[in-house]
Amino acid sequence: MNKLKSSWLVLAAIPFFLLSCDDNDDNPMETGMPSTITIENVLDSKPLVESGVFQHNGASPVIMPGESTSFQFSAAKGQAISFATMYGWSNDLFFAPENPGIKLYQDNGTPIEGDVSSQIKLWDNGTRINQTPGSTVMHPGTAETTAQNITEVSGTDAQGHTYAAASSLMKVNLHYEGNSMFKSLENNVYDQVVLYPIYDYQLSNFVSFYIQPFTISEKQYIIYYYKLNGEGTYYIKDNAKNKIVFESKALTSNAPISKFETIDNTHILLVEDMGDHGQRAFVVSTENNQWKTMNAFKGRSFKLNSVDYDEKSDGSLRKYLRFANNKRIKANYPSRYFKNFEIGFDTKTQTIFYKKLNNGPEDSKKIESKWENKMFTIDDYYVGENLNDQPMPIPH
Structure with missing residues (x-):
């Protein structure tokens, strides 16, 4: 398997994708304005093999109707891929597969190829009161008085607005290229889809969080970075020692x-x-x-x-x-x-x-x-x- 040398996970600038072993995390993210941020892993540790962002390669990073993009990743048997990207003609709906993601191999070890769009779901992030989907949606819209749990949208949302099936709004195809390498083709085929970031960057308590894994001289390091209200610090962890070895103020x-x-x-x-x-x-x-x-x-x-x-x-x-x-x-x-x-x-x-x-x-x-x-x-x-x-x- 080819190892990822340098990549990043962006939890605030969507679209993003994750490639990891099977996981059962169904807990939604809640918003707030804490004076202290504590990050705790309450699940069994699962290896994150690759992560990154994808976007359109043209003049604009937005994937417009009829356009497509692709990215490559390596994966072993038992691993799955997950991603999230916004439905632009909504207030805070987004596309993503269910946990633990899209399965990449059959039980007998045969790579899975072809159209996997049926595994894509449409979700409501629960931060905005939904308007009628379409070109008249005003962003960012009216915030929910209390942030709601993330829920799947199956035909209608909490306000009664109707939506087509997620598999008809976004097409996803997998192609196996050998040597544990896959290529994912994201094709925006619906004539009313525009993809934008999910979160409202103007919120006073907006938090961005990044994870960057690096492998140098066969040693693995992970960089953790969060930014709150315009201020941020990154930390470098020696993975083998499970120890933070360096920290500094971030400038981006x-x-x-x-x-x-x-x-x-x-x-x-x-x-x-x-x-x-x-x-x-x-x-x-x-x-x-x-x-x-x-x-x-x-x-x-x-x-x-x-x-x-x-x-x-x-x-x-x-x-x-x-x-x-x-x-x-x-x-x-x-x-x-x-x-x-x-x-x-x-x-x-x-x-x-x-x-x-x-x-x-x-x-x-x-x-x-x-x-x-x-x-x-x-x-x-x-x-x-x-x-x-x-x-x-x-x-x-």
């Missing part, structure tokens, strides 16, 4: 870590997502089983925690390497445009790098530095040095 509403790589036996490279402000990389020393950040970068750098990129200083060793961006630039380019230019790391040569844009993606220069004497020699970079970072003009 997305998955906090973009890269998690081994430099050598006692040093790890982490690249943090900074949302609209780009990325930053830093090195952690793991000597004596103590994880500590270190000053491991040398070269011209921006001021710490500054978004003023006009000047760079030739200071001493610093903690972070910045690949800086901003909201104005990101608004003018597709979300995936910068992926080929952002911070990367070659484990074989112990080389960190990024690409400096000149006149576009076909004209870029690779800036790199090898790990020597426990440091990298490389400058910070702001993509606005080569791309227009001025606000888009407003027509008069």
Whole structure:
């Protein structure tokens, strides 16, 4: 089975999928405004093999009527796949299979292929009073006075509105590609379906929660991150030791870590997502089983925690390497445009790098530095040095 090296589970930015062993968790999530968040596993531990998000690959991530998307995952006998994605012409209804998910193998070990749409159900999240489904639905709508339990919608909802069967609103097909690899095809075939995130991000007590599993040098780590009222912290757990080895304030509403790589036996490279402000990389020393950040970068750098990129200083060793961006630039380019230019790391040569844009993606220069004497020699970079970072003009 191919192992997942880097993925993330997004519990607030739906659609998402989970791949795990059989589970019997039927308990709904309840809302509230706790001053303390306690996360407790009250079930028997089940291995989460792969997780992630899926979306349309076109200009918009929304899967429009008649469009489809696909993703691959690996699975062994006895495992199932589950996912959730919103029914956009409703207030808070969503599609998902029943627990423990869609079975992937027959009892004799034969992979299951073909149309599995009959296993998809339509559910009411219980946070909004349902309006008549259709294009006139106003989002986010009126909140329930008391959040209701998640319930299946079989034809009609609590307000008496009627719905077609979930299997006619969404088509799901499985294709087995060998070597424990499946491909799931999500096809939005109903002419009145638009898919949006389930949750209302404007709620004062909105909570987002991410899980990122990483396997490096045959060691398994899991990153847990929650964000409440705009503030968040992520924690790195050594899975074998069942111990939190590192924690830090997160700088994004997305998955906090973009890269998690081994430099050598006692040093790890982490690249943090900074949302609209780009990325930053830093090195952690793991000597004596103590994880500590270190000053491991040398070269011209921006001021710490500054978004003023006009000047760079030739200071001493610093903690972070910045690949800086901003909201104005990101608004003018597709979300995936910068992926080929952002911070990367070659484990074989112990080389960190990024690409400096000149006149576009076909004209870029690779800036790199090898790990020597426990440091990298490389400058910070702001993509606005080569791309227009001025606000888009407003027509008069």
